[in-house]
Amino acid sequence: AIQMTQSPSSLSASVGDRVTITCRASQAIRNDLGWYQQKPGKAPKLLIYGASSLQSGVPSRFSGSGSGTDFTLTISSLQPEDFATYYCLQDYNYPLTFGGGTKVEIK
Amino acid sequence: EVQLVESGGGLVQPGGSLRLSCAASGFTLSDHYMDWVRQAPGKGLEWVARTRAKANGYTTEYAASVKGRFTLSRDDSQNSLYLLMSSLKTEDTAVYYCARVLVYGDCAAFDYWGQGTLVTVSS
Numbered sequence: 001a002i003q004m005t006q007s008p009s010s011l012s013a014s015v016g017d018r019v020t021i022t023c024r025a026s027q028a029i030r031n032d033l034g035w036y037q038q039k040p041g042k043a044p045k046l047l048i049y050g051a052s053s054l055q056s057g058v059p060s061r062f063s064g065s066g067s068g069t070d071f072t073l074t075i076s077s078l079q080p081e082d083f084a085t086y087y088c089l090q091d092y093n094y095p096l097t098f099g100g101g102t103k104v105e106i107k
Numbered sequence: 108e109v110q111l112v113e114s115g116g117g118l119v120q121p122g123g124s125l126r127l128s129c130a131a132s133g134f135t136l137s138d139h140y141m142d143w144v145r146q147a148p149g150k151g152l153e154w155v156a157r158t159r160a161k162a163n164g165y166t167t168e169y170a171a172s173v174k175g176r177f178t179l180s181r182d183d184s185q186n187s188l189y190l191l192m193s194s195l196k197t198e199d200t201a202v203y204y205c206a207r208v209l210v211y212g213d214c215a216a217f218d219y220w221g222q223g224t225l226v227t228v229s230s
Contacts (some may be wrong), residue, residue: 001171030213031214032213032214032215034216034217036217042222043220043221043222043223044144044152044204044217045220046209046216049209049211049214049218050211050212050216053211055216055218087151087152089152089154089216089217091215091216094157094168095154095168095171097154098151098152098153098154099151100151
């Protein structure tokens with residue numbers, strides 16, 4: 001199975017900060033990667049698909065980049081509603097695998 | 108409006124069985140791949156299973172941890188998805204989410220999720 005290594009596992013940031021989360025695949029996965037946001041007690045929400053395509057309705061401060069093995073989720077200016085846990089997911093082959101998650105907390 | 112509503116979770120003893128349901132509305136179930144994803148208490152997300160769309164023959168894929176124990180089925184006439192779980196283990200304890208799959212070219216992503224249903228396997 002493809003291993004998805006997410007870093008950092010947690011971070012503290014302030015409103016307005018630029019935040020970057022990375023995900024590294026154990027083998028090349030083209031651009032078959034999505035990013036999800038999950039708030040406590042809620043289902044995950046799709047932010048980015050195809051590594052860099054913004055899901056409809058998601059604010060433009062979220063962006064994704066990368067291809068092959070290295071991927072990045074960037075929040076250009078952190079807002080109060082962005083404090084959550086973020087996961088990457090590879091859909092290149094089975095089994096689909098998630099990264100371990102990055103918890104974004106208030107500084 | 109697309110909605111997914113899971114039901115059927117609860118407390119079950121190790122070795123027991125449980126059937127989860129996912130009622131879909133706002134779209135035609137047969138046109139979509141559908142997946143189950145689970146999350147153990149305080150842990151990350153784990154993909155469980157996938158059923159492809161009618162156009163792809165309703166074929167299925169399973170995670171190794173559940174293969175042979177879990178069976179995914181669907182009733183498009185009822186717009187419902189099911190996950191029959193048998194030989195349950197304590198490590199199957201989790202919130203189970205059904206999710207609709209957005210297919211774009213060769214790639215896919217989960218564009219809609221249900222609210223989840225909790226399965227607790229304990230004696």
